[in-house]
Amino acid sequence: MQQAPAGPRTLTVFRQEHSLGAAEDLDFALELLRRVKTGAAAPLLRLYRPAPTVAFGQRDTHLPGFDAAAQACRELGFEPLVRKAGGRAAAYHGGTLVIDHLEPDADAIAGAKGRFSFFGELLAQALRDAGVEAAVGEIPGEYCPGEFSVHGTNPEDPSQRLKLVGTAQRVVSGGWLFSSVIIVENSGPIRAVLEASYEALGLDWDPATAGAADDLVPHLDVDAVEAAVLGAYGRYATLSAGDFGSLQA
Secondary structure (H helix, E strand, C coil): CCCCCCCCCEEEEEEECCCCCHHHHHHHHHHHHHHHHHCCCCCEEEEECCCCEEEECHHHHHCCCHHHHHHHHHHCCCEEEECCCCCCCEEECCCEEEEEEEEEECCCCCCHHHHHHHHHHHHHHHHHHCCCCEEECCCCCCCCCCCCCEEEEECCEEEEEEEEEEEEEEEECEEEEEEEEEECCCHHHHHHHHHHHHHHHCCCCCHHHECCHHHHCCCCCHHHHHHHHHHHHCCCCEEEEECHHHHHC
């Protein structure tokens, strides 16, 4: 694995047992970033399973089909939102694991690309620990394409590769938020809402690249992937458990 980014080596882990709501979950991440960068909160990991959401990128909102795409999401039970970080539309629901990693950093911008590379590999290793044949790198035709997204390969059919992890980063003066979404279970609704959204937006992609970890490793679940992620993070930093309720006080 590449050299770890400079920064604290102790992280408090907060498990959020229930979604606060699609928009509220994203907003709370930004509130945590404000606290961490000012020293009001220590470096942390926040783990949760989100409400069904399609997070559009800023560029998507300028396309003529955006309103139709948003309506298609609602009809399929997903809330359309526009995120401040990341590229094109990405979808997630309760069968996914969201990891918000926040640290203070006096020179947060300088390490941005290195964090994408390092934490992409950390998450790929976590998936490998969970039994998935995973690697970092964009696959042809993937949704919300990114150089450091994580994909999984079907060991019985190497031509089948699925995007499993998308990462995004919010960098501000004094700190950063690195957010990762791992698609673990129940890929059908995600593929369906992405197909409808991208068609409305007029964007080309290959629906065969949308999937979940359990499409490659049957019966793999979010709990098992969360344990693997914490194991991988435990090699990066000293972890301690925190009470999520204390963040809401």
